[in-house]
Amino acid sequence: MRTRPLLVYDGDCGFCTACVTFAQRRIRPRCEVTAWQRAGLDALGVTRRRAEYEALWITPDGTVHGGAQAVAKLLASARGGWAVLGAVLQLAPVRWLAHGIYRAVADNRHRLPGGTPACALPATHRHDPG
Template sequence: MTGNTIVYDGDCGMCTTAAAFIERRMRVDARITAWQRTDLAALGTTPERAAYELLWVDRRGRTYGGAQAVAKILLAAGPPWSLLGLVMRVPPFRWPAHWVYRLVAANRHRLPGGTPACSLPADRRGPVG
């Protein structure tokens, strides 16, 4: 493992927009890649997990998913983002962060930027364009 990696769903317009925002505005020291274009086994994860949630894989190979991945990204982005990331990592705030993340993830196909592919299981999607 040479660096941090952010793994997102390349089939989802909302996820792709969020990844582009992280790359342009937050300048996080991480490789940002769609799970469909990544050797997930080399990162120590599976397509099922990557399709289920955003992932942050750190330099040591530890994987964080969902709201905790978002918190790691915010922490890595530095001020002012890191304050929100810090709050998201500690109880009791991490519990509602998880709940909100799961709510958004489960309904991303209904949200602005979401695509119909977001609602399909990973094994029923076509290749990323």
């Protein structure tokens, strides 16, 4: 059984990989990190469709937070100002704004620095984590 949260991200996406690398080096969250392509999604209780749709924060007890809330949990697990930012991102109405920004970034990550056409979400995944 895991004792630390797990961040699951899209390892085939250059933008996502760059963000995770930044987080590990600068934010230093207290979690394990893996690409969904290498994770045992069934054992984690997560569908491939959801893992393709958004980053996931999975607690040791199996609770899954996705998208902006996964980012908020990652930040909250760090120290100092990052933890404060993570806490703020979990509060309404900031949480709602963060969700909108996360979706805009995720839906357009193939257009962002480090993104490639392989980063583009299939149209069927863009608005529904299924």
